[in-house]
Structure formats: structure tokens, C-alpha cells
Amino acid sequence: MLRVPSLVTRHLSLSSGLLRRLAVPAGFATLASMTDRRNPVPSHLAAVHDHARSFADFVFVYPVISRRSRGLSIGVNLNPDKRCNFDCIYCEVDRHTAPRALGVDPGQVRDELVAMIRFVKQGGLARAPKFSEAPELARDIKDIAFSGDGEPTMVPNFAACAQIVADVKRSEGLEATKIVLITDAAGLDKADVRRGLEIMDANQGEVWGKLDAGTDAYYRLVNRTHVSFERILKNLLVTARARPIVVQSLFLRVHGQPMPRAELEAYCARLEALTRDGAQIKEVHAYTVARPTPEAYATRLTAGELEGFARTIRSATGLTVFTFD
Numbered sequence: 001m002l003r004v005p006s007l008v009t010r011h012l013s014l015s016s017g018l019l020r021r022l023a024v025p026a027g028f029a030t031l032a033s034m035t036d037r038r039n040p041v042p043s044h045l046a047a048v049h050d051h052a053r054s055f056a057d058f059v060f061v062y063p064v065i066s067r068r069s070r071g072l073s074i075g076v077n078l079n080p081d082k083r084c085n086f087d088c089i090y091c092e093v094d095r096h097t098a099p100r101a102l103g104v105d106p107g108q109v110r111d112e113l114v115a116m117i118r119f120v121k122q123g124g125l126a127r128a129p130k131f132s133e134a135p136e137l138a139r140d141i142k143d144i145a146f147s148g149d150g151e152p153t154m155v156p157n158f159a160a161c162a163q164i165v166a167d168v169k170r171s172e173g174l175e176a177t178k179i180v181l182i183t184d185a186a187g188l189d190k191a192d193v194r195r196g197l198e199i200m201d202a203n204q205g206e207v208w209g210k211l212d213a214g215t216d217a218y219y220r221l222v223n224r225t226h227v228s229f230e231r232i233l234k235n236l237l238v239t240a241r242a243r244p245i246v247v248q249s250l251f252l253r254v255h256g257q258p259m260p261r262a263e264l265e266a267y268c269a270r271l272e273a274l275t276r277d278g279a280q281i282k283e284v285h286a287y288t289v290a291r292p293t294p295e296a297y298a299t300r301l302t303a304g305e306l307e308g309f310a311r312t313i314r315s316a317t318g319l320t321v322f323t324f325d
């Protein structure tokens with residue numbers, strides 16, 4: 001039996017048969033009015049700042065307006081249990097509240113994703129209070145992203161989840177929509193994850209891998225993990241040799257100090273080494289703290305500071321760097 005959150009069934013409020021209730025009227029999927037500009041998402045929108053990973057009574061699927069996705073991203077939270085192999089000093093996940101679920105139910109992921117896509121296409125999301133400020137952005141799905149309250153590659157059935165997303169994407173007519181994996185890169189060498197990446201490759205997949213440091217010491221300071229820095233770098237390299245990736249890097253102040261100059265140079269040298277060794281880095285996303293952090297000493301950079309970091313990275317590496325303050 002398909003399980004569909006009650007908000008969606010209330011919104012659709014049709015009379016018989018789930019599939020018929022969720023049928024999409026022709027023409028609804030063509031309301032992409034702002035897709036041509038480089039980034040159509042203004043940073044002042046409340047929906048941009050509110051990245052809550054819960055929506056109504058959905059457990060695994062949630063919508064966000066994401067500047068980095070340049071519009072509506074449908075998140076698939078494979079970690080409602082909040083598990084992660086990093087403990088970043090800037091992590092925005094609230095680990096003081098109880099998990100919404102323990103483990104992933106692939107069938108429920110599929111049902112919620114189908115329901116959310118149809119809810120979006122039929123205009124329900126655009127009328128939801130959080131999204132009504134920018135309804136045009138809430139009708140065009142830019143990507144479906146494995147991103148949530150932890151590290152997606154830690155689940156034992158990542159490949160199965162990737163297959164579900166690919167199947168739903170195809171069956172719902174979203175062939176051009178990307179599947180994004182937002183990852184700390186620690187699990188990219190797992191066999192099941194590699195299978196999942198191959199499924200993503202065949203379905204407009206894109207990996208956004210985290211790299212926040214240039215040295216082991218700064219990596220441990222910011223990401224606080226038992227996973228070795230060498231493993232992260234190797235995973236980024238091997239993954240990016242097989243397909244272009246996005247490197248996502250959070251820059252911040254630690255105890256009032258931005259990343260030291262020598263650390264930034266080491267970071268740039270890591271990017272250069274990755275490229276020299278065959279990594280295809282499509283672009284770098286440089287961003288900063290946007291929401292409350294677990295550590296009060298982890299604070300945001302100004303937009304000017306972040307852009308200064310981006311200029312240094314561009315000039316040292318020749319890579320395309322976008323900033324998201």
C-alpha cells in the first residue's frame with residue numbers, strides 16, 4: 001500500500017484511488033519562469049533561510065528553496081536518525097531533539113517522493129505559507145538531493161535509494177532534473193555507494209563533496225571526525241576521476257578568526273593537486289554559516305570576506321567558484 005502524507009491527500013482531495021488522486025494535470029510542469037538566470041534565488045527570502053528538513057508529516061522528503069540549487073530542491077533525508085561520521089563545529093542539525101525515524105524505509109521514500117513531486121506540480125507547495133513569498137520558485141524542481149540530518153552514504157542501502165529516486169524521477173517525467181548527493185565524502189569508497197553513484201551517473205547525477213580544509217589540523221578542528229583526511233582526499237579524487245563533481249566548502253570564523261592565510265593556501269594546493277591528478281572539478285561552492293551552530297565560537301564570514309576567499313581560490317586554481325553567503 002502506498003503511504004502518502006495527509007497534507008498531500010488533503011490538498012489533492014480527490015475522490016477515488018491514490019494514483020488517480022495524484023494525477024498531474026497537463027501543463028503544470030512547465031511553469032519554470034526563472035530558470036535562465038544564473039541564480040534566480042534572492043538571499044533575503046525567508047524560505048532560503050529556513051532549511052527545515054521536515055515538512056508536514058513527511059518523514060524522509062522535504063522541500064527547500066536553495067540558492068546553491070538555484071531554486072526548489074526536493075531533499076531526501078536518509079538520516080532522520082541524525083547519524084553522521086563528522087561532527088562539524090558549524091553543523092546546523094539539532095541533535096537535542098528526538099529522531100523522526102530510525103533507519104530508512106525505501107518504500108516510504110518512494111511514496112513520499114511521488115507525493116511531493118505531484119504536490120509541487122499541482123501548485124500545492126507554491127500555496128504553502130513558507131513558500132508563498134516566492135511561489136514561482138516552488139513550482140520548478142531543480143534537483144532531488146540526498147541531503148538531510150546526517151551523512152547519506154552511511155546508510156546500508158544507498159544504491160537502492162538511488163535507484164528509487166531515479167525510477168520516480170523517470171516515471172514522473174523529470175528526466176532533466178538532477179539527482180544530487182551532498183556528502184562529506186567519507187563513504188564514497190563503499191561498494192554500495194559506488195553502485196549508487198553509477199545509478200546517479202545514468203540519471204543526471206551530481207556529487208557535491210565537502211572539503212573545508214587544506215591541512216589535517218584544520219580539518220580536525222572544523223570537521224571533528226575520526227575519518228582520516230587522506231581518505232577524504234582520496235575519495236574525492238577517485239570519485240571526480242569518474243565524473244565531474246562540485247566541491248563544497250564552508251568558510252567561517254573560529255574563535256573570531258577566519259581561515260588563516262597559510263591554511264587557505266594549503267586548501268588551494270589540495271584543489272590544484274586533485275585537478276593535476278585527474279579530478280574533474282566542475283565548480284566550487286564557497287559558503288558560510290547561515291544558521292545557529294552547536295559551537296558559539298563558529299561564526300559566519302561577511303559577504304565581502306567570503307568573496308575575498310573566492311577570489312583567492314579562483315586566482316590560485318583557475319576553478320569556477322560561486323559564493324553563497
Ligand code: SF4
Pocket residue numbers: 084085086087088090091092093148149150151184
Ligand atoms: S557533515 Fe554535515 S551533517 Fe555531518 S556534522 Fe558536518 S555539517 Fe553536520
